[in-house]
Amino acid sequence: MRDDPRAPLLPTSPGFWRSPLRGPRFTAVLGLVLLVGVTVLFGTGLLSYAACNPGLSPVNDKTPDKGVLGFYLFAWPTDPHWLYRLTQGVHVTLGITLIPVLLAKLWSVVPRLFTLPPARSLAHALERLSLLLLVGGGLFQFVTGVLNVQLDYVFPGSFYPLHFYGAWVFFAAFVAHAALKTPTALRNLRRLREEPGDLVSPRPAEPTVSRRGALWFVGGASLLLFATTVGQSLGGALRRTALLAPHGGADPGSGPNGFQINKTATHAGIDRAETGADAWRLVVTGRTGTVRLSRAQLAGLPQYSAALPIACVEGWSTPDQWWRGVRLRDLAALVGHDDPPDLFVESLQRHGAFRKAALRANQVADPRSLLALYVNGEELSPDHGHPARIIVPAAPGVLNTKWVARLTFGDL
Ligand code: HEM
Numbered sequence: 389m390r391d392d393p394r395a396p397l398l399p400t401s402p403g404f405w406r407s408p409l410r411g412p413r414f415t416a417v418l419g420l421v422l423l424v425g426v427t428v429l430f431g432t433g434l435l436s437y438a439a440c441n442p443g444l445s446p447v448n449d450k451t452p453d454k455g456v457l458g459f460y461l462f463a464w465p466t467d468p469h470w471l472y473r474l475t476q477g478v479h480v481t482l483g484i485t486l487i488p489v490l491l492a493k494l495w496s497v498v499p500r501l502f503t504l505p506p507a508r509s510l511a512h513a514l515e516r517l518s519l520l521l522l523v524g525g526g527l528f529q530f531v532t533g534v535l536n537v538q539l540d541y542v543f544p545g546s547f548y549p550l551h552f553y554g555a556w557v558f559f560a561a562f563v564a565h566a567a568l569k570t571p572t573a574l575r576n577l578r579r580l581r582e583e584p585g586d587l588v589s590p591r592p593a594e595p596t597v598s599r600r601g602a603l604w605f606v607g608g609a610s611l612l613l614f615a616t617t618v619g620q621s622l623g624g625a626l627r628r629t630a631l632l633a634p635h636g637g638a639d640p641g642s643g644p645n646g647f648q649i650n651k652t653a654t655h656a657g658i659d660r661a662e663t664g665a666d667a668w669r670l671v672v673t674g675r676t677g678t679v680r681l682s683r684a685q686l687a688g689l690p691q692y693s694a695a696l697p698i699a700c701v702e703g704w705s706t707p708d709q710w711w712r713g714v715r716l717r718d719l720a721a722l723v724g725h726d727d728p729p730d731l732f733v734e735s736l737q738r739h740g741a742f743r744k745a746a747l748r749a750n751q752v753a754d755p756r757s758l759l760a761l762y763v764n765g766e767e768l769s770p771d772h773g774h775p776a777r778i779i780v781p782a783a784p785g786v787l788n789t790k791w792v793a794r795l796t797f798g799d800l
């Protein structure tokens with residue numbers, strides 16, 4: 389009981405929170421949307437890590453100390469060829485679309501963070517601790533994710549381990565929270581009347597909007613974020629609608645090479661003198677030794693085509709492009725591997741996390757996996773990896789190495 393009724397109310401007092409919008413039903417609706425959304429986010433995030441085949445080689449693994457958290461990893465398939473385009477497009481677009489729901493949910497339960505006593509029992513103390521991991525972990529995941537796709541690498545350390553470990557901490561707290569709260573949330577949704585207490589303000593202010601109106605507002609904000617983000621994953625003419633995407637507004641130019649890239653040849657430190665017809669030789673090593681091939685010699689080998697997208701870890705992707713070049717499995721056979729093995733790829737690139745990459749035997753064996761020399765009927769442009777680049781179905785863009793210098797077939 390407040391000694392002096394004129395004294396201002398503290399956040400620890402239910403009367404401090406005046407909004408008539410708060411209540412178990414408002415919170416339950418937002419909670420159930422997040423229950424589905426965050427689970428899909430976690431799943432697609434784990435797939436993003438698996439798609440890099442981190443178990444294949446240290447060059448693919450940006451979170452080498454993961455230990456048991458890598459239990460779920462598997463050999464990433466090559467079918468369907470749009471797989472990573474879908475999973476990472478969903479991951480980033482859904483992540484951004486859920487931001488208003490996450491913020492509204494946190495707003496709706498803020499009074500609970502101030503309730504006293506902080507712990508009524510050990511179980512209550514544990515639940516409150518899990519709430520700190522849930523709220524802290526959730527904000528951490530969304531903030532690091534958004535900073536990453538906005539190319540704002542201001543987080544302390546590498547994005548990969550931060551976001552990966554953060555995901556496990558957040559999701560573990562999320563599962564505990566969902567197990568505890570989902571039955572209550574479903575009951576609250578069925579309940580017709582809400583009793584004061586438990587988020588319902590004992591002295592609500594005059595409503596300025598109805599709960600339904602507030603939920604429509606949150607839904608509208610999510611829809612707006614969705615509409616100004618999804619274009620980067622759909623590609624084509626819709627790319628221009630991706631106003632929030634850092635590459636969204638960039639004009640990739642027109643013509644056969646006029647589609648999106650991440651790093652230009654200049655940004656990657658490619659020295660044009662090294663890519664000329666006289667200077668550049670692809671070094672291919674395998675069981676029977678090493679061969680050095682000029683671009684003309686590669687163009688003289690049997691050429692194959694494949695319609696494949698570029699799908700970036702940042703969530704943007706292009707529609708299928710028509711690539712043409714030498715099959716990786718044919719290059720493997722050239723150095724004595726009739727049964728295509730794993731492949732280690734090195735680029736002329738001087739900057740960037742994925743200057744080297746490893747491909748698994750199933751990726752090398754796929755007839756659509758190419759060392760591409762042409763795209764959409766024209767020679768690759770310098771920014772698309774001229775003299776030659778890797779293109780593999782269903783693989784993240786970072787494994788489709790540009791400006792290839794060396795291929796080493798065999799045990800990695
Ligand atoms: C706005 C929200 C989010 C955005 C924009 C986002 C963005 C991203 C991006 C760009 C990657 C690929 C990183 C890379 O390989 O370069 C990624 C990976 C991942 N995300 Fe998120 N994310 C978000 C929220 C979440 C949440 C809430 C979770 C967990 C519940 C999560 C779990 C993961 C995991 C496990 C990975 C794999 C990390 C790795 O490859 O090392 N993300 N996310």
